[in-house]
Amino acid sequence: MRISCIGGGPAGLYFALLMKQQNPAHQITVLERNKPGDTFGWGVVFSDQTLSAMREADAKTAGQILDAFNHWDDIEVHIKGRTMRSGGHGFCGIGRMKLLNILQARCVELGVDLRYESDVQDDEGLDADLIIAADGLNSRVRQKYAATYQPDIDLRQCRFVWLGTAKLFEAFTFDFQQTEWGWFQAHAYRFDDSTSTFIVEAPQAVWEAAGIEAMSKEEGIAFCERLFAKVLDGHKLISNASHLRGSAQWIRFPRVVCKNWVHHNGVAPVVLMGDAAHTAHFSIGSGTKLALEDAIALARDIGAAKGDLDLALPRYVASRSIEVLRIQNAARNSTEWFENVERHSRLEPEQFAYSLLTRSQRISHENLRLRDAGYVDRFEAWLAGGQAKPPMFTPFTLRELTLKNRVVVSPMAQYSCADGLPGDYHLMHLGARAAGGAGLVFAEMTCPSADARITPGCPGLYTDEQGAAWARIVSFVHANSSAKIAIQLGHAGAKGSTRRGWEGIDQPLDQGQDWPLMSASPQQYLAGVSQTSRAMTRADMDRVLADFCAATKRAAAAGFDWLELHCAHGYLLSSFISPLTNQRGDDYGGSLENRLRYPLEVFKAVRALWPADKPMSVRISAHDWVEGGTTPEDAVLIAVAFKAAGADLIDVSSGQVSKLEKPSYGRMWQTPFSESIRNRVGIATMAVGAISEADHVNSIIAAGRADLCAVARPHLANPAWTLTEAAKIGYAGPDGLDWPRQYLSAKPQLEKEFDRQRAQAGQAATIEQANKALGI
Structure with missing residues (x-):
């Protein structure tokens, strides 16, 4: 096979040598525009993996x-005069020039044709069976065939400069310095016997305010030396970007995502590789890693397909795109963390450092424990104010109510009422989950009128009979568990009058069984399918407000510990908030302030009637996931408004406002919205969405991303999810963990089984590490 690699960076060189090793008969040429000794940047980082x-x-x-x-x-975090250190992270640093020299020499040894100062513009005129476009971040090949590759380039918010220093750092070091303009941060690590990489970064607005844009290169370096003088211990900073002048060495990181990686130019397939295909922010050190792993994967797939590119290339793209997206999602989380240091700096240094270590969501609480148990023990003791315990089992207090732990059973529609009346099923359902160890159990969305229900099977609180039925359930929970129980009041609006979930979710009821709908503006949730709602009049608003007030009184009389107002997911109050569903021309439409007017009227009226010693929360959709809809920045303003009205906590969800939504799913995928609101607004939050393990809850609470975690489907599968997860992570209690005395005999057996599983996993890990050390 004749192979041409455009670009002599790690991706192109490594692929060339792997293919030549695979079959010496391959004719492989690497075309590099620079000289052999040219390189930009300092050290690169790999993981042990x-x-x-x-x-x-x-x-x-x-x-x-x-x-x-x-x-x-080790990783060291310096902030506010404090230093936090944790170990077991397993990183390797090497000079970029040294890496390239090793790859170049190996290519020469194997017979690869290396051609330097070959500044080919693109694939034009290359006589090859396969062309690798490894021409870097600013790939000209990618640009030429943009219609095929469909790149999405997101220029991030921080400016950074890549410098070096003779200071030899013993650990991967993060240093944060607050200035009159805002926060600057340094990422520093040693990569050879005499030099360390030293990256300085700051948000664009901070960088501009500090006046760096007008500085010469030398002035900019001197500024950084003064700023980070303590961590540099008097050492100088060095630039190797001699081709750049002034502030041009400060760049913004472009996140590159390509929909396709292969273009057929009529002669040969042109395959993107490395930074030409994708980028991952330097804060997780994965750019070179991804490039090398691209080369490994493509060489492997070509070998497995015995040179048949029609088979190999689809396999390569399918397998690599999944892995790359996973890394890019982690890198995005990390990027956004460093873009928002101002927000995180409000945390105590201990929690700030923990948040940094877990910023990508690839490192979790238990993963940190495996790396450095001592660090985690010390942090848990600090967080708990004494004896170490998992963060999820620390108590939480709002107003006069204290929850024994941070686990919440989400409100989950059960569609099992007749005429809005909860019965024995709800007693069993909520009672079982209250006995299962959670600190707070939510009843499903409960409606203040019959026409406020989602389905005929949804519960209500609009009659005294319903109030008495709920009081029976609340009394049972209080008598048979130490859990608290909450009611969530909501009006379905345009999403009402539908069938029970198992009969066709969101599908309208048959004519004659349905009821009229109303919302902020006329709306049809499922285009061409759903019933169309009418716009609410002021008289409608007054009636619904009165219904919410009556339901609140009944909830208080029933003895609920907590009340939540549902203002999310496209239901009635949410339909006022989102610009997608509010097209009103009166005082309740237009600006966000106007769109919040009616939901705040309802909230204030309910809060005034709800007992002052009991908490009240609001569920919001922090992102509509549709162009022109509510954004995460809007969500912060929405939270500010509800906090001013007396809300104690924001239950942060997203979506379900429009069927045009395109969410970015993943584990704990909505938690960043919770973290933003909590630490910018200064209000307690509850995180929801794909939280399914104790490890998730511990990581979220420990990092200050939320105060409570709502767990939904896992609680449907296992009412005793909290007790089970405690045993799984080896926590026996008693604080924050309360087994029903009737079930106590099962506790030792469950703990013993999980102890056995952990021991087996530990033995397997030890064997794997030993095999790696032996090269097996």
């Missing part, structure tokens, strides 16, 4: 790289 993959792909090259590596386990 990447090195293991390289060892399997080409042991000789991996061995040479390993010999040149500086390895460290």
Whole structure:
């Protein structure tokens, strides 16, 4: 096969040598525009996992790289005069120039044709069976065939400069310095015997306010030396970007995502690789990792397909795109964390450092414990104010109510009422989950009138009979568990008058069984399917307000501990808030302030009637996931408004306002919205969405991303989810964990079984580490 690689960076060189190793008969040419000794940037970082993959792909090259590596386990975080240190992170640093030299030498040894100062503009005129476009971040090939590759380039908010220093850092070091203009941060790590990488970063607005844009290169470096003088210990900072002048060395990171990676130019397939195909922010050190793993994967797939590119290329794209997206999602989380240091700096240094360590969501609480149990024990003791315990089992107090732990059973529609009346099913359903260990159990959305229901099977609180039925359930929960119980009041609006979930979710009732709908503006939730709602009049608003007030009185009389107002997911109050569903021309439409007017009227009226010693929360949709809808920035303003009206906590969800939504799903995918509101607005929050393990809850609470975690489907599968997860992570209590005495005999057996599973997992990990050390 004839292969041309455009670009002599890590991706192009490594792919070339792997293919030549695979079959010496391949004719492989690498075309690099720069001279052999040219490089920009300083050190690069790999994880131990990447090195293991390289060892399997080409042991000789991996061995040479390993010999040149500086390895460290510790991360240090410096902020506000404090230093926090944790270990076990397993990183390797190597000079970029050294890495390229190793790859270049190996290519020459294997017979790859390396051509330097070959500034080919694109694939034009290349006589090859396969063309690799590894021409970097500003890929000209990607630009030429943009219609095929469909790149999405997101220029991020921070400016950064890549410098070096002779100061040899013992740990991967993050240093944060507050200035009159805002926060600057440094990322520093040693990569050889004499030099460390030193990256300085700040949000664009801070960078501009500090006047760096007008500084010369030398002035900018001197500014950084003064700012980070303490961590530099008097050492100078060095630039190797001699081709750049003034502030041009400060750049903004472009996040590159390509929909397609292969273009057929009529002669040969042109395959993107490395930064040309995708980028991952330097704060998780994955750019070079992804490039090398691209090369490994494509060489492997071509070998497995015996050179048949029609088979190999689809396999390559399918497997790599999934892994790359996973890394890019983690990198996005990390990028956004560093863009918002101002927000995180409001945390205490201990929690700030923990938040930094877990910022990508790839490192969790239990993963940190595996890396450095001592660090986690000290942090847990600090968070709990004494004895170490998992964060999810710390108590939480709002007003006069204290929850024993941070786990909440989400309000989940059960569609099992007759005429809005909860019965024995609800007693069983909510009672079982209250006995299952959660601190707070929510009843499903309960409606203040018959025409406010989602389905005929949804519960209400608009009759005294319903109030008495709820009082029976509340009394049972209080008598048989230490959990608290909450009511969520909501009006379905345009999403009402539908069938029960298992009969066709969101599908309208048959004519004659349905009821009229209203919302902020006329709306049809499912285009061409749903019943069309009418716009509410002022008289409608007054009636609905009175219904909410009556329901609140009944909820208080029933003895509920907590009340939540549902202002999310496209229901009636949400329909006023979202610009997608509010097209009114009166005082209740237009600006966000106007769109919030009616939901706030309802909230204030309910809060005035709800007992002053009991908490009241609001559920909001923090993102509509549709162009022109509510954004996460809007959500912050929405939270500010409800906080001013007396809300104690914001239950932060998103979506379900429009069927045109395109959410970005993933584990704990809505938690960033909760974190933003909590730490910018200064109000307690509840995180929801794909929280399914104790590890998720512990990570979220410990990092200050939320105060409570609502867990939905796992509680449907296992009413005793909290007790089970406690045993799984080895926490026996008693604080924050309360087994029903009738079930206590099962506790030792469950704990013993999970102890056995953890021991087996630990033995397997030890064997794997030993095998790696032996090269097996």
